[in-house]
Amino acid sequence: MINDRTILHCDLNGFYASVEMLSHPELAGLPVAVGGDPSKRKGIILAKNEEAKKFGVATGEALWVAKRKCPKLVVLPSHHKLYEEYSIKVNEIYSRFTSQVEPFGIDESWLDVSASRKLFGTGKEIADKIRETVKRELGLTISVGVSFNKVFAKLGSDYKKPDATTVFGRADIEKIVHKLPVKDLLYVGKKTADTLHKLGIYTIGDLASSNEAMLLRRFGKFGAELLAYAKGEDNSPVACYGETEEAKSIGNSHTFARDLLGDEDIAAGFGKVAENVSKRLIEANLKGYVLSIVIKDANLSSLVRQKKLNKPISSYKDLINNSIELFKANWDNSPVRMLGISLSQLTPADTPVQAELFETKLHSTKAEDALGKAILKIKDKYGNSAINFANRSIKDL
Structure with a gap:
C-alpha cells in the first residue's frame, strides 16, 4: 500500500474583495469589485465577489468593460497593506495545523499535513476545520484541495468554489482529473496550452498518455515535468518560506x-x-x-x-x-x-x-x-x- 503524503492547497475566495467587504457590510448581496483608479487608462479589476462573477466580471479586464457587463458594479479602491495583514493572519491559522506552510502568492498556500493526521483527522477533516476556523475568526472563506501532491491539491482547490473542500485521491485520477482541460493543470499557462492543443492534447489525460520524447522535443526538460504532473508524479516538497535556521x-x-x-x-x-x-x-x-x-x-x-x-x-x-x-x-x-x-x-x-x-x-x-x-x-x-x-x-x- 502506498504511504501517500496529505497535501492541502488553500485558496482564499475573491480575497481582495472579501477583505474590503468586511469594512462595507452594507454592500452584502451587491456586485462588488476591487480595481484601479477608473480615471487612469489602465484601471483594471483586481478581484470580484461572487455576485459580480455572475455577471461575467473577470479579473484582469478593464474597469469600463466590467461596468458594461454590470452597470451596477460597485468598484472599491485597493488597500494592499490590509491584504498583506490578512494574509499573515490566515497563514498563522494554517500554522496551527502544521509547521509546513508554503505561501504561493498573497492568497494561496500549500500545507503538508501528513504528520498532523493523528492530531486532527483525515485530510478532508483538517481542510474542513481550517475552513471553519478562517470563516469564524476572520470572516473570510477559502476553497481547499486535498491530494497526495501539490499539483493535484491545487487542481482540487480550483475545482469547486467558493468555500468548498475537494479531495483528489489516486482513485480519482482517471475518473475525474484526467477528464479536466489541460489548461487547468498548474504551470500550464495560455501559451503552453495553445502549444499542447496544436499537438492534439486537450485534457490532462491526453497529456498523461503523451509520448515523452515528443514532449521533450517540443518543450525541453519542461516537457518531462508536464508529463509527470499529469500522471500525478509530482513529489516536490512543501517549502517553508521565511525560515532562517536550517532554512530550506x-x-x-x-x-x-x-x-x-x-x-x-x-x-x-x-x-x-x-x-x-x-x-x-x-x-x-x-x-x-x-x-x-x-x-x-x-x-x-x-x-x-x-x-x-x-x-x-x-x-x-x-x-x-x-x-x-x-x-x-x-x-x-x-x-x-x-x-x-x-x-x-x-x-x-x-x-x-x-x-x-x-x-x-x-x-x-x-x-x-x-x-x-x-x-x-x-x-x-x-x-x-x-x-x-x-x-x-x-x-x-
Whole structure:
C-alpha cells in the first residue's frame, strides 16, 4: 500500500474583495469589485465577489468593460497593506495545523499535513476545520484541495468554489482529473496550452498518455515535468518560506495593482520582490544556489521556473539580474499580475566560494553585499522610504 503524503492547497475566495467587504457590510448581496483608479487608462479589476462573477466580471479586464457587463458594479479602491495583514493572519491559522506552510502568492498556500493526521483527522477533516476556523475568526472563506501532491491539491482547490473542500485521491485520477482541460493543470499557462492543443492534447489525460520524447522535443526538460504532473508524479516538497535556521528556502511574492507590461515594468516588479528577499537573506546571514521564480498572468495562471547558479547569491542586484534572465527565457509578452522569487539550497553567507579563472566580478560582488547591508541598516533606522534602489521606477506597484 502506498504511504501517500496529505497535501492541502488553500485558496482564499475573491480575497481582495472579501477583505474590503468586511469594512462595507452594507454592500452584502451587491456586485462588488476591487480595481484601479477608473480615471487612469489602465484601471483594471483586481478581484470580484461572487455576485459580480455572475455577471461575467473577470479579473484582469478593464474597469469600463466590467461596468458594461454590470452597470451596477460597485468598484472599491485597493488597500494592499490590509491584504498583506490578512494574509499573515490566515497563514498563522494554517500554522496551527502544521509547521509546513508554503505561501504561493498573497492568497494561496500549500500545507503538508501528513504528520498532523493523528492530531486532527483525515485530510478532508483538517481542510474542513481550517475552513471553519478562517470563516469564524476572520470572516473570510477559502476553497481547499486535498491530494497526495501539490499539483493535484491545487487542481482540487480550483475545482469547486467558493468555500468548498475537494479531495483528489489516486482513485480519482482517471475518473475525474484526467477528464479536466489541460489548461487547468498548474504551470500550464495560455501559451503552453495553445502549444499542447496544436499537438492534439486537450485534457490532462491526453497529456498523461503523451509520448515523452515528443514532449521533450517540443518543450525541453519542461516537457518531462508536464508529463509527470499529469500522471500525478509530482513529489516536490512543501517549502517553508521565511525560515532562517536550517532554512530550506527563503522567498517572497507580490500581486501588483495593475498589469506589468514591458521590460521596465518587469524590472521594477522584480525589484519590489527582490528587495524583500534580499533583506530576509541578509538578516538570516544566508545565500542560495537555486533561484526559483513564480509568474502569474492577468488571469492568475501560474508558471514556475528555476535554475542552479554557479555561486550562491543574496544581493538585490544579483536577485534581479538572474530573475530577469530566467523570466525572459520562459515568458512571452503577456501581461504579468504577480511575481515571486525564492532561493533554496541555502548556505551561510560567509561560506568560502571557489573563484573562477579570470574572474573580474569578485570585488564588485563583495561591494554589492556590503551595499545591501548598508541600505538595510538605513531602512531599519529611518524607515523604508528613507532610501530606495534607482530602478524602482514604478510608483503604483
